[in-house]
Amino acid sequence: MFESYWRKMGDKCTMVIAGYESLSYFADAKNLCWFLEPKLEEAVKRLHLTVGNAVVGDHHVVVGTGSSQLIQAALYALSPSDEPEPVSVVSAAPYYSSYPEVTDFLRSGLYKWAGDAHTFDADGPYIELVTSPNNPDGVMREAVVVNRPGQGKLVHDLAYYWPQYTSISRAVDFDVMLFTASKCTGHAGSRIGWALVRDKDVARKMTKFIEINTIGVSKESQLRAAKILGAISDSCLPFGPSKYDNFFEYSKTLMAERWDKLRAVVKRSNIFSLPKYPNQYCLFAGDSSEAHPAFAWMKCNDRIEDCDKFLREHKIVTRSGRRFGTDPKHVRISMVSRDEEFNLFLQRLSTIQWSG
Amino acid sequence: MFESYWRKMGDKCTMVIAGYESLSYFADAKNLCWFLEPKLEEAVKRLHLTVGNAVVGDHHVVVGTGSSQLIQAALYALSPSDEPEPVSVVSAAPYYSSYPEVTDFLRSGLYKWAGDAHTFDADGPYIELVTSPNNPDGVMREAVVVNRPGQGKLVHDLAYYWPQYTSISRAVDFDVMLFTASKCTGHAGSRIGWALVRDKDVARKMTKFIEINTIGVSKESQLRAAKILGAISDSCLPFGPSKYDNFFEYSKTLMAERWDKLRAVVKRSNIFSLPKYPNQYCLFAGDSSEAHPAFAWMKCNDRIEDCDKFLREHKIVTRSGRRFGTDPKHVRISMVSRDEEFNLFLQRLSTIQWSG
Numbered sequence: 001m002f003e004s005y006w007r008k009m010g011d012k013c014t015m016v017i018a019g020y021e022s023l024s025y026f027a028d029a030k031n032l033c034w035f036l037e038p039k040l041e042e043a044v045k046r047l048h049l050t051v052g053n054a055v056v057g058d059h060h061v062v063v064g065t066g067s068s069q070l071i072q073a074a075l076y077a078l079s080p081s082d083e084p085e086p087v088s089v090v091s092a093a094p095y096y097s098s099y100p101e102v103t104d105f106l107r108s109g110l111y112k113w114a115g116d117a118h119t120f121d122a123d124g125p126y127i128e129l130v131t132s133p134n135n136p137d138g139v140m141r142e143a144v145v146v147n148r149p150g151q152g153k154l155v156h157d158l159a160y161y162w163p164q165y166t167s168i169s170r171a172v173d174f175d176v177m178l179f180t181a182s183k184c185t186g187h188a189g190s191r192i193g194w195a196l197v198r199d200k201d202v203a204r205k206m207t208k209f210i211e212i213n214t215i216g217v218s219k220e221s222q223l224r225a226a227k228i229l230g231a232i233s234d235s236c237l238p239f240g241p242s243k244y245d246n247f248f249e250y251s252k253t254l255m256a257e258r259w260d261k262l263r264a265v266v267k268r269s270n271i272f273s274l275p276k277y278p279n280q281y282c283l284f285a286g287d288s289s290e291a292h293p294a295f296a297w298m299k300c301n302d303r304i305e306d307c308d309k310f311l312r313e314h315k316i317v318t319r320s321g322r323r324f325g326t327d328p329k330h331v332r333i334s335m336v337s338r339d340e341e342f343n344l345f346l347q348r349l350s351t352i353q354w355s356g
Numbered sequence: 357m358f359e360s361y362w363r364k365m366g367d368k369c370t371m372v373i374a375g376y377e378s379l380s381y382f383a384d385a386k387n388l389c390w391f392l393e394p395k396l397e398e399a400v401k402r403l404h405l406t407v408g409n410a411v412v413g414d415h416h417v418v419v420g421t422g423s424s425q426l427i428q429a430a431l432y433a434l435s436p437s438d439e440p441e442p443v444s445v446v447s448a449a450p451y452y453s454s455y456p457e458v459t460d461f462l463r464s465g466l467y468k469w470a471g472d473a474h475t476f477d478a479d480g481p482y483i484e485l486v487t488s489p490n491n492p493d494g495v496m497r498e499a500v501v502v503n504r505p506g507q508g509k510l511v512h513d514l515a516y517y518w519p520q521y522t523s524i525s526r527a528v529d530f531d532v533m534l535f536t537a538s539k540c541t542g543h544a545g546s547r548i549g550w551a552l553v554r555d556k557d558v559a560r561k562m563t564k565f566i567e568i569n570t571i572g573v574s575k576e577s578q579l580r581a582a583k584i585l586g587a588i589s590d591s592c593l594p595f596g597p598s599k600y601d602n603f604f605e606y607s608k609t610l611m612a613e614r615w616d617k618l619r620a621v622v623k624r625s626n627i628f629s630l631p632k633y634p635n636q637y638c639l640f641a642g643d644s645s646e647a648h649p650a651f652a653w654m655k656c657n658d659r660i661e662d663c664d665k666f667l668r669e670h671k672i673v674t675r676s677g678r679r680f681g682t683d684p685k686h687v688r689i690s691m692v693s694r695d696e697e698f699n700l701f702l703q704r705l706s707t708i709q710w711s712g
Contacts, residue, residue: 002379003376003379006374006375006376006379007375007376009375009376011374012375013374013375013376014372014373014374014375015371015372015373015576016370016371016372017370017371017580018362018367018369018370019362019363019365019368019369019370019583019584019587020359020362020363020365020369022543022545022546023358023359023362023542023543023544023545024544024545025538025544025545027545065421065547065570065573065574066570066571068568068569068570068571069569069570072569076461076462098568101568102568105432105565105568106432106462106464106465106466107464107465107466108462108463108464108465109462109463109464109465110462110463182381186379187378187379188379188380188381188571189378189379189380189381189383189572189574189575189576190378190574190575190576191421191570191571191572191573191574191575209461212424212454212457212458212461213424213425213428213569214421214422214424214425214547214570215422215424215544215547216422216545216547217421217547218421218545218546218547218574218576218577219545219546219547219577220371220545220546220574220576220577220580221574221575221576221577224373224576227375228375231375
């Protein structure tokens, strides 16, 4: 949905790469993450400093083929290697629907999916995945398992902690923080994610995972992401020669417009409801607003058992609450689809309520 | 080492990509491999038809983040899902040193490394990885486990089955065939590999693995690889406007020069020896020559126990035969390093023998 912004940028974000460039596996043999392009590392750090959403000073940057690969790298790095049983991996429901599959698809002996963090009470080591703002419901999250000293490790998935989706209330400073270009800039096809990792050994083991899994990360994607992230930082300069709109203001306006439209349609309905988000001050924007999450977590009323099934009958494809470890009265709807798709969805949704 | 070729190509292989292009996860939602760029699929098929090294007619193309990811995708796809015990994965020694680690690093319950295929005699299902030409020793290989009907699955790793390394004696036609841009063109930094897969369900399951693991493969890398592979096919046209050298002739000449130099140094030595490769007719080149593998599999004489250790004392870094499941009298040496590195290696190697 941010394509219009990138079209307006014209040549400023065009990447040119000659046939003889970036042939090697290595980007910087001296770096702990030896396949990380120095330009990307620089662009990542500059963007976090510009937005103020995460500390970068003492953390190591590890690049991944999207944040999916980094989640697996983090599980690998944080699993105790001396335990006979796999470590439990939990996340508070509703949780990102891919977590169970990503954790269990290879039946690893290192880690296993153990479900909703709210109800987790087994002894022994565990890893809690904390998504904040949360996918699917957009809520700011903290770890929920009562931390048993030395037993729990946390991975913070911060894919949506950017000003177009939510207010930036502080620069977060966790042990393992995951970000991805696809949610920040819209460049999902590039498959570029990055982790900010406090502990050197954890960063080294995550790097090792990516080395074994894919021997590094596409150089072309890294260099392009560096250019795109750099352009975003440039667009945020308060003074200076930039003739381009501030990317986050632009994309936040788009998100707010979509949420306004959806809330208007839902308000006229006697079937659906949406979460309410508090007004919160954003340090980056310098004003207060409510969140505009990348997904709408919509609930239907008591007369409908299975909201996903009900909507499919009206030609609206969503993802059922069941997939997120919760009830089928909820569905997740993308708020970052292309204009045509979003408008068609709104049109179909409004038809339902007039007949409802 | 093929960088000089790509420099000569100038602008012909330059990729330009605008900021608003390739934003989506999808490349072609109708394709079984939905993240495969149609241009890359076309370029892959055209190159195999041009070189004549593999059939492409009925096979499905699955793109991966290098062939490492495709090996894991193949293990995932070929593991029986209804077995309580992990399937045995074997390869004939000397085998590619990464196979054991790639198979076992997550302690998967689906598959486990079972060592040298020559000595494998357990009952039950197995997967044999057949590397041909073989890494590390450059020999053309066939499966060695006596096939028990319905129990064994084969994965052919054909990374080095290109005319600069070995004679193309036929278009191979196996169930699962893996290739990678890094060995064919030298673009290791792009992390682009592809599988040619006969069975639709296997191709679908490999695609599923890549979906869970990394949600597809870098679009930038795919588009650049399409351009590079296309330029190679163009360079092979016997007539027409191409003013560029045939890529495979050019790179074969480079490989042959390096092998001649190494053989000359080794011949003067009373310490080392190299494998001999038979003269074989190449359908692509239209003449006979011996192989020029990407690695030299060098052996030291009986007075030296550990060849890798011995060479390290002379500032030559190799990979010990132990890593490939065989004896420490062998080492693997890269024949595709950069010119400076290769020349330094030759220089140091020749110093040893004069003093030896």
